[in-house]
Amino acid sequence: MKSITAYAKKREEIHQNRGRMLISCPDRPGIVAAVSKFFSEQSANIVQSDQYSMDPEGGMFFMRIEFDLDNLANRLEGLKKHFGTIAESFMMDWSMHLAARKKKLAILVSKEDHCLLELLWQWQAGDLYADIEMVISNHEDMREQVESFGIPYYYVPVTADTKKEAEQKHLELISGKVDTIILARYMQIISPYFLQHYPNQIINIHHSFLPAFVGGKPYAQAYNRGVKLIGATAHYVTEELDGGPIIEQDVQRVSHRDNVDELKRIGRHIERIVLARAVKWHVEDRILVYQNKTVVFV
Structure with a gap:
C-alpha cells in the first residue's frame, strides 16, 4: 500500500486548479504582454512567472508560468486551443500542464x-x-x-x-x-x-x-x-x-x-x-x- 503524508495531501489540494506553461521561442518585444493578456482574459491568476532571454536581439526566449483557474481540468483543452493562435504568431514551442497530474x-x-x-x-x-x-x-x-x-x-x-x-x-x-x-x-x-x-x-x-x-x-x-x-x-x-x-x-x-x-x-x-x-x-x-x-x- 503506497503511503502518503499529510503534507503531500495538502499539496494535492493546492494543485487541483493550478496549471503550468512552458514556452520557448525567438525573442522579440511583446511576448510577456501577450501571454499575460491571454491569462487575464481567461480570468486566470498568474501566481508565478519566470523568464530568461539568451540575447534580446535575435536570441531565444524562455518562460515558465504557474497559474490558478477554477475548474481547470475541464477547461485545459479549451485553453490550449485558444492559446494556439498566440503561440503561432510568436513561433512558440510550448506546453501546458495540470499541476495535479503527477x-x-x-x-x-x-x-x-x-x-x-x-x-x-x-x-x-x-x-x-x-x-x-x-x-x-x-x-x-x-x-x-x-x-x-x-x-x-x-x-x-x-x-x-x-x-x-x-x-x-x-x-x-x-x-x-x-x-x-x-x-x-x-x-x-x-x-x-x-x-x-x-x-x-x-x-x-x-x-x-x-x-x-x-x-x-x-x-x-x-x-x-x-x-x-x-x-x-x-x-x-x-x-x-x-x-x-x-x-x-x-x-x-x-x-x-x-x-x-x-x-x-x-x-x-x-x-x-x-x-x-x-x-x-x-x-x-x-x-x-x-x-x-x-x-x-x-
Missing part, C-alpha cells in the same frame, strides 16, 4: 541503493510530487527495501548477450504506464533504440562533475588526476555517453589524503542530492531543453 516514474537501478533510497524517502515524505510506478533492476539486492514502500520491483538480468532482450522487457513493463525514467546508478548503457521512445524523459546521475571523467570508474580517474574537487551530474540521456543536457551539478572538496574508496563515500552523498533535485525539477515542469543545454527555473 508524472509517473520508473526507476532503474543496479546494486548501489543510495540514489534510489533518497528518491523513495522524498516521495514518501511528499517532497517528490510524482507516482513511482515501479523499480526495475538487473540485481535482486533491493527487492525487500523497495517492496516495503508498496512499489512493484522487477528483476531483469542483463548480460552482454541479452542486452537487447532486457531492454525489450523494460519497454514491455513501462509502456503506457510511465512517462519518465530515472537511472539511479543503473550501470548499463542505454541503446539508441530505447532512447527514441523517451526523448528528454530519461534522467541519469553520473558520478563526476561532467564533462570531466566521462565513462566508467570516474572516481578512480579523479584520484589518478589528483583533483581537489569531486562532483556529480544529473543529465538527460542522449546517444552521446554522459553527454546529454545537464540539469544539475554539485561538488565537494577533497584532499590528497582521500583514496578512491573515500572519494566514493563522499561522492555518494553528492549523487543522491543532485539526482533528487533534478527529478524534482523535472516533475514540476521547471526545465526547458534547448539544443544540448537546459534552462532550469527554480
Whole structure:
C-alpha cells in the first residue's frame, strides 16, 4: 500500500486548479504582454512567472508560468486551443500542464541503493510530487527495501548477450504506464533504440562533475588526476555517453589524503542530492531543453 503524508495531501489540494506553461521561442518585444493578456482574459491568476532571454536581439526566449483557474481540468483543452493562435504568431514551442497530474516514474537501478533510497524517502515524505510506478533492476539486492514502500520491483538480468532482450522487457513493463525514467546508478548503457521512445524523459546521475571523467570508474580517474574537487551530474540521456543536457551539478572538496574508496563515500552523498533535485525539477515542469543545454527555473 503506497503511503502518503499529510503534507503531500495538502499539496494535492493546492494543485487541483493550478496549471503550468512552458514556452520557448525567438525573442522579440511583446511576448510577456501577450501571454499575460491571454491569462487575464481567461480570468486566470498568474501566481508565478519566470523568464530568461539568451540575447534580446535575435536570441531565444524562455518562460515558465504557474497559474490558478477554477475548474481547470475541464477547461485545459479549451485553453490550449485558444492559446494556439498566440503561440503561432510568436513561433512558440510550448506546453501546458495540470499541476495535479503527477508524472509517473520508473526507476532503474543496479546494486548501489543510495540514489534510489533518497528518491523513495522524498516521495514518501511528499517532497517528490510524482507516482513511482515501479523499480526495475538487473540485481535482486533491493527487492525487500523497495517492496516495503508498496512499489512493484522487477528483476531483469542483463548480460552482454541479452542486452537487447532486457531492454525489450523494460519497454514491455513501462509502456503506457510511465512517462519518465530515472537511472539511479543503473550501470548499463542505454541503446539508441530505447532512447527514441523517451526523448528528454530519461534522467541519469553520473558520478563526476561532467564533462570531466566521462565513462566508467570516474572516481578512480579523479584520484589518478589528483583533483581537489569531486562532483556529480544529473543529465538527460542522449546517444552521446554522459553527454546529454545537464540539469544539475554539485561538488565537494577533497584532499590528497582521500583514496578512491573515500572519494566514493563522499561522492555518494553528492549523487543522491543532485539526482533528487533534478527529478524534482523535472516533475514540476521547471526545465526547458534547448539544443544540448537546459534552462532550469527554480
